[in-house]
Structure formats: structure tokens, C-alpha cells
Amino acid sequence: MVSAGKKILIADDEPDILEIISYNLQLHGYEVFTAKDGDQAILKAKQTQPDLIILDIMMPKKNGIEVCKILRAQPEFNDTIIVFLTALNDELSHVKGLEYGADDFISKPISPKIMVSKVNSFFRRINKPETTNAIELGDIKIVPDEYMVYFKDQPINLAKKEFELLNYLASKPGRVFLRNEILNRIWGSEVIVGDRTIDVHIRKIRQKLGIDCITTVKGVGYKFEI
Amino acid sequence: MVSAGKKILIADDEPDILEIISYNLQLHGYEVFTAKDGDQAILKAKQTQPDLIILDIMMPKKNGIEVCKILRAQPEFNDTIIVFLTALNDELSHVKGLEYGADDFISKPISPKIMVSKVNSFFRRINKPETTNAIELGDIKIVPDEYMVYFKDQPINLAKKEFELLNYLASKPGRVFLRNEILNRIWGSEVIVGDRTIDVHIRKIRQKLGIDCITTVKGVGYKFEI
DNA sequence: TAGGGTGTTAACAATTTGGTAATCATGAAT
DNA sequence: ATTCATGATTACCAAATTGTTAACACCCTA
Numbered sequence: 001m002v003s004a005g006k007k008i009l010i011a012d013d014e015p016d017i018l019e020i021i022s023y024n025l026q027l028h029g030y031e032v033f034t035a036k037d038g039d040q041a042i043l044k045a046k047q048t049q050p051d052l053i054i055l056d057i058m059m060p061k062k063n064g065i066e067v068c069k070i071l072r073a074q075p076e077f078n079d080t081i082i083v084f085l086t087a088l089n090d091e092l093s094h095v096k097g098l099e100y101g102a103d104d105f106i107s108k109p110i111s112p113k114i115m116v117s118k119v120n121s122f123f124r125r126i127n128k129p130e131t132t133n134a135i136e137l138g139d140i141k142i143v144p145d146e147y148m149v150y151f152k153d154q155p156i157n158l159a160k161k162e163f164e165l166l167n168y169l170a171s172k173p174g175r176v177f178l179r180n181e182i183l184n185r186i187w188g189s190e191v192i193v194g195d196r197t198i199d200v201h202i203r204k205i206r207q208k209l210g211i212d213c214i215t216t217v218k219g220v221g222y223k224f225e226i
Numbered sequence: 227m228v229s230a231g232k233k234i235l236i237a238d239d240e241p242d243i244l245e246i247i248s249y250n251l252q253l254h255g256y257e258v259f260t261a262k263d264g265d266q267a268i269l270k271a272k273q274t275q276p277d278l279i280i281l282d283i284m285m286p287k288k289n290g291i292e293v294c295k296i297l298r299a300q301p302e303f304n305d306t307i308i309v310f311l312t313a314l315n316d317e318l319s320h321v322k323g324l325e326y327g328a329d330d331f332i333s334k335p336i337s338p339k340i341m342v343s344k345v346n347s348f349f350r351r352i353n354k355p356e357t358t359n360a361i362e363l364g365d366i367k368i369v370p371d372e373y374m375v376y377f378k379d380q381p382i383n384l385a386k387k388e389f390e391l392l393n394y395l396a397s398k399p400g401r402v403f404l405r406n407e408i409l410n411r412i413w414g415s416e417v418i419v420g421d422r423t424i425d426v427h428i429r430k431i432r433q434k435l436g437i438d439c440i441t442t443v444k445g446v447g448y449k450f451e452i
Numbered sequence: 453t454a455g456g457g458t459g460t461t462a463a464c465a466a467t468t469t470g471g472t473a474a475t476c477a478t479g480a481a482t
Numbered sequence: 483a484t485t486c487a488t489g490a491t492t493a494c495c496a497a498a499t500t501g502t503t504a505a506c507a508c509c510c511t512a
Binding site: 385386419420422426 | 457458459460461462463467468469
Binding site: 143147160 | 402444
């Protein structure tokens with residue numbers, strides 16, 4: 001099994017769903033933890049440090065989106081994959097979820113078989129593009145090896161922090177990165193910088209690139225999109 | 227012996243294999259270190275800075291793929307050859323291994339004789355392009371054989387360190403080399419030199435070449451481009 | 453042992469950068 | 483319409499980083 005040993009936390013208020021899913025994931029070599037409401041999800045997440053967290057949106061105590069927002073604000077969950085369980089066609093939840101730093105969605109109802117294959121694919125996705133390769137989206141090419149960005153093949157010179165910030169945002173196009181996440185990742189969790197620092201860097205990137213590829217999500221963070 | 231003095235690290239949890247292989251490699255002039263699990267492999271790799279690392283895939287503590295992934299994430303192991311020992315026909319390991327930056331595979335069971343000849347061939351493969359091939363980019367020609375650089379066919383005399391530095395940067399045009407990478411490669415990991423040493427050498431190269439082919443990436447390193 | 457080439461360092465200059473404060477713009481809420 | 487919260491913008495300054503120069507030590511070779 002490719003992803004054996006990975007830890008998964010599932011939070012849902014329906015015991016049946018919890019049991020079926022966790023049983024099937026365990027069969028495939030995953031270590032599974034469960035939570036039946038939002039508060040418990042946060043607690044167990046801290047205790048077990050899972051690689052993947054599956055959150056039902058509708059839960060008692062705290063709903064999935066709140067949980068996600070809280071977890072994403074902490075550096076230790078920077079690289080944790082967070083996905084939401086949503087009712088089919090619940091567009092609103094999808095939008096809200098992405099804004100709060102979710103990596104993907106799984107629509108209910110869901111068969112155990114599909115669930116397992118989805119989970120497998122999450123880990124495959126995470127493992128692969130970790131390190132080196134260039135990101136190319138539309139007319140924009142980001143080449144970490146060269147610390148260089150190209151717009152329509154025109155090289156654009158970004159300073160170190162600017163480049164790192166853009167590269168981070170572009171690592172998951174469409175996904176919103178919370179201001180906290182950005183601070184943790186680009187500045188490090190110990191460093192303390194002022195509120196406006198991110199804005200200023202975003203501005204410099206926008207200015208140098210000349211095109212609008214970074215979208216502001218008010219009260220939340222920023223995302224990269226073409 | 228072509229590759230005498232090269233350092234090799236072997237990690238395998240079976241003492242017999244470890245002993246037979248290391249004995250035979252030592253006979254052929256290699257300096258051999260061993261590790262019996264993944265954690266020890268990482269530790270010894272850092273201590274001994276081997277030129278070649280042979281990793282059994284199935285090991286306690288950390289398996290070979292994990293070890294490879296961790297080592298490859300560090301610049302000092304950029305140029306280290308990493309090969310896996312795998313069970314015959316273990317396709318999955320092959321695929322995963324290559325993804326994490328393995329250079330090749332050796333299938334078990336293996337005879338000492340074949341092992342030695344394989345190891346020799348690794349070093350032959352690696353040694354060659356370093357010494358023989360001339361790099362030609364635009365008006366600049368770099369000929370490692372002669373320790374000489376030509377600009378529009380005019381020979382330019384660079385000192386040894388200057389030449390090695392230029393040659394290293396030019397080995398991957400466009401790619402940024404971190405100051406640390408440069409130090410490790412040109413000065414070696416044990417040597418400690420001052421902050422300004424690289425700059426001074428860069429300056430001498432720029433001065434002698436007369437053209438601007440080395441770009442500074444502030445806070446990161448240097449890169450060669452035409 | 454004198455001299456040229458080489459590698460390193462130290463000191464200072466020049467440059468880039470990253471961060472902040474002050475101010476302005478915008479949109480949502482009252 | 484006014485207020486409040488949030489982000490955008492701008493200009494400025496301090497710190498970090500690199501460039502430059504000169505001096506020194508070292509090793510060959512003559």
C-alpha cells in the first residue's frame with residue numbers, strides 16, 4: 001500500500017457514517033481517528049496530528065468551516081490536507097470552504113469504495129509535486145529553480161520574499177491562503193511582522209506582474225488564480 | 227583504479243549482506259560506511275558525506291524511500307548518487323523510487339562481483355560529464371579538460387577556483403545555486419571560509435570575462451545566464 | 453630567497469530588501 | 483448617510499546583502 005501509515009481524522013456527527021468510513025480506511029492501512037463534533041475534531045487534531053482531516057460541514061458545537069479556519073490558523077496544520085464532506089450540489093459550502101483553506105470536497109452520500117480511492121488520491125497528489133518543478137498556469141510560469149517568474153515568456157524579477165509568496169499562493173491555484181498561513185509559511189511562526197506587511201508584498205507582486213492574478217478574499221486571505 | 231577513494235554508504239538491515247558487500251567494495255579501493263536502519267543511514271550520510279548511497283528499500287525505522295526523500299531535500303546531497311536495493315520485479319518501488327530522486331536500482335539477490343562492477347559504472351557515469359564535456363553557451367566556451375574559458379574564441383585565463391566556480395554555475399544555466407551549495411561543491415563541506423569569499427571570486431570572473439553572465443539573486447545565490 | 457600567481461580576509465561602499473507608518477479607498481453594517 | 487473594518491497605496495528608513503578594493507599569507511618556481 002502506497003500511503004500506509006498515514007493518519008486520518010474524520011469528523012461527522014452520524015455514528016454510522018463514521019464507522020463505515022473508518023472501517024474501510026483502516027482496511028487499507030490507514031490509521032483512523034474519529035470525532036463527533038467540531039470541538040472534538042479540534043482536540044483530536046492536536047492530539048493525533050493527522051495527515052488528512054475529513055470534516056463534515058454540518059456538525060454540532062462547531063461546524064466544519066469553523067474548525068478548518070481554526071486549524072489553518074496554526075502552523076502545525078500548514079501541510080495537513082483538509083477536505084469537506086458536503087451535501088451534493090451545496091455550492092455555497094464549496095465556495096465558503098475553499099475560502100477557508102480547504103483542499104477539496106467529497107459529496108455525500110458517498111460509498112466506502114469511492115471514499116478510499118479519493119483518500120488514496122489525496123496522498124498521491126500531495127507526495128508528488130513537493131519539491132522541484134516549475135508551475136505553469138496560463139501565461140504565467142513560475143520556476144523555483146531559477147527564482148524567476150515569466151509572463152508570456154518575459155522574465156520578471158521578483159525579490160526573494162515576493163517570489164516565495166507568489167510561489168506559495170500558486171502552489172494551489174484557487175485555494176485561499178489565510179493571512180496566518182502565509183505568515184507562518186513565508187515569515188515563519190516565530191517572526192512577528194505587522195499587519196500591513198503582507199499587503200505591501202502582494203501589491204509589489206501585482207505591480208511587477210502587471211496582471212491581476214492574486215485575488216483578495218476580504219477578512220480571510222489571498223488566492224492565486226488566472 | 228578510476229574511482230579509488232570514493233566514499234560509499236550502504237544501508238541494509240541484514241548484517242550478512244552488509245558485510246559481504248562492504249568487504250568487496252573495500253577490496254576495490256572504496257571507503258565504505260554502513261548503516262542498519264533508516265535513521266542510522268541519514269545520520270551517517272550527514273557525517274560521512276558519501277559519493278554514493280545504496281539503500282535497501284525495506285528497512286526498520288525508516289525505509290529506503292523515506293531516507294532518499296529526506297536526503298534529497300537537502301542541498302548537500304544534490305550530487306550524491308542514490309541507488310536502491312529492491313526485490314526483483316518490485317515495480318512499485320521502482321516507480322516510487324524514481325519519483326524521489328533515485329538514480330538507479332539494483333535488484334536483489336546480487337553477487338558481490340556484480341555489485342562492484344555496478345558501483346564502478348556509477349562512478350564512471352558520473353565522473354565523465356564533469357571532466358570531459360565542454361560547455362558552449364553563446365559566445366562563451368568552457369573546456370574543463372583545459373581548465374580554460376573562451377570568449378569569442380579568445381582564451382581567458384581563470385584561476386582554478388574561479389574556473390571551478392564558473393564551470394559549476396554554467397553546468398545548469400539559469401538555475402540559481404545557493405551560496406551553501408556553492409560552498410559545499412567548490413570548497414567542500416569541511417572547509418570554512420568567510421562570507422565575502424564567494425563574492426570576490428565572482429567578481430574576478432566577471433572582471434576577466436568582461437561580460438555579464440553571472441546574475442546575483444539577492445538573498446539566494448548566483449546563476450549563470452547569457 | 454625573491455617574485456608571481458592564487459586564495460582568503462577585512463574594511464568599507466553601494467545596493468537592495470523588507471517592514472512600518474500614515475493616508476486613502478472601498479464596501480458592509482448600522 | 484455615517485461609521486467602522488479591511489485592504490490598498492505610498493513614501494520612507496533601517497537592516498541585510500552584496501560589491502569593491504586592498505592587503506596579507508601561502509605556495510610554487512626560478
